[in-house]
Amino acid sequence: MPEMKEQSVKKIATRESYGSALAELGKLNDKIVVLDADLAAATKTGVFKKVFPERHIDCGIAECNMMGIAAGLAATGMVPFASTFAMFAAGRAFEQVRNSIGYPHLNVKIGATHAGISVGEDGATHQCNEDIALMRTIPGMVVICPADDVEARAAVKAAAEYEGPVYMRFGRLAVPVINDNPEYEFKIGKGVVLKEGSDLTIVATGLEVGHALEAAKLLAADGIDAEVINIHTIKPLDEEFIVKSAKKTGRVVTVEEHSIIGGLGSAVCDALSENAPVPVFKIGVRDVFGESGPAAELIHKYELDAEGIYKQIKSKWY
Numbered sequence: 001m002p003e004m005k006e007q008s009v010k011k012i013a014t015r016e017s018y019g020s021a022l023a024e025l026g027k028l029n030d031k032i033v034v035l036d037a038d039l040a041a042a043t044k045t046g047v048f049k050k051v052f053p054e055r056h057i058d059c060g061i062a063e064c065n066m067m068g069i070a071a072g073l074a075a076t077g078m079v080p081f082a083s084t085f086a087m088f089a090a091g092r093a094f095e096q097v098r099n100s101i102g103y104p105h106l107n108v109k110i111g112a113t114h115a116g117i118s119v120g121e122d123g124a125t126h127q128c129n130e131d132i133a134l135m136r137t138i139p140g141m142v143v144i145c146p147a148d149d150v151e152a153r154a155a156v157k158a159a160a161e162y163e164g165p166v167y168m169r170f171g172r173l174a175v176p177v178i179n180d181n182p183e184y185e186f187k188i189g190k191g192v193v194l195k196e197g198s199d200l201t202i203v204a205t206g207l208e209v210g211h212a213l214e215a216a217k218l219l220a221a222d223g224i225d226a227e228v229i230n231i232h233t234i235k236p237l238d239e240e241f242i243v244k245s246a247k248k249t250g251r252v253v254t255v256e257e258h259s260i261i262g263g264l265g266s267a268v269c270d271a272l273s274e275n276a277p278v279p280v281f282k283i284g285v286r287d288v289f290g291e292s293g294p295a296a297e298l299i300h301k302y303e304l305d306a307e308g309i310y311k312q313i314k315s316k317w318y
Helices: 004-010 014-029 044-053 063-075 088-094 094-102 116-124 131-136 150-163 206-223 239-249 264-275 296-300 304-315
Strands: 011-013 031-035 054-060 079-085 109-113 142-144 165-167 173-175 192-195 198-202 226-230 233-235 253-260 279-286
Touching: 004 198, 011 014, 014 031, 014 044, 014 109, 014 150, 031 044, 031 063, 044 131, 044 206, 044 226, 063 079, 063 088, 063 094, 079 088, 088 094, 088 109, 088 131, 088 165, 109 150, 116 296, 131 142, 131 165, 131 253, 131 264, 142 150, 150 165, 165 198, 198 206, 198 239, 206 226, 206 253, 226 239, 226 296, 239 253, 239 264, 253 264, 253 304, 264 279, 279 304, 296 304
Parallel strands: 031 054, 031 079, 079 109, 109 165, 142 165, 198 226, 198 253, 253 279
Antiparallel strands: 011 173, 142 233, 192 226
16 A cells, blocks of 8 residues: 555656746746756756757856856846756856855856755765755855755746845755645745644755655654654745744754755754754764765665654654
8 A cells, every 4th residue: 555655646856847947937037048067958957948949058068157157147137047966056166156146146046956865876976965055155145945846846936036146956856746735835935834743843855855744654653743844945044933843842853965064954053053942953964975876775775764764863862
């Protein structure tokens, strides 16, 4: 029965959502232009290119130059989406993102795909577990990490409407659609309670949101009532939202497919240490590089699936 249920869940990679959303937005806003660094098939900006070839620029394998071009386009009133793998967008082009986009606070949107260890077989060199940490240090940069297809599409739309630089993090691995309901509403900087609870708060982002919900079910079977919060916007962080939950439950767990250094966990700790000091346990990539292997197996090995989250919480506090 569990296998049948798993098969019935719709799964879509958020990079696919990114490409589709861009193509739809292009029809509504003729100022949107998409840049890519020789990876249109992988980042899915090829979907936009097929519909609007005159508004798609392949900058070649020159990510730093691409960020400069995006800055120039933004300065002329266009709305550029600069797209490449997270490792190259946040890593290789950091200086250009900081100085050419962040410093003048230009209206550039960065679509960073293939983030985290779920890149899989591409291995440690391409599994960027540091991008959130890097991007949240840039003054004025909005950092978004959507949980599923619904949220990713909404994030792209919200980014296009927002005036200022935005970094969006998308994944390669197909993930369950969990926000497919009429009540869902995406607002930059606002958290979402997916499950109310009283014993501890699980704050998750990206593909870890789905795993956190499943982990909460395993904890419930042991009589532990976990509150699950989806934080799709890591900067600006919904501090008031997190503080309120922390005061209610008294314990917080953060879960991210990113280093536990400088990412969601660090942002939550900053907020809580100042406003509501409670014990915080950070679950993520623990100061190590990734490795090559099937994405799902890596998520399991690094204890970032529901079972791993459950086991770590039980080991830490129960």
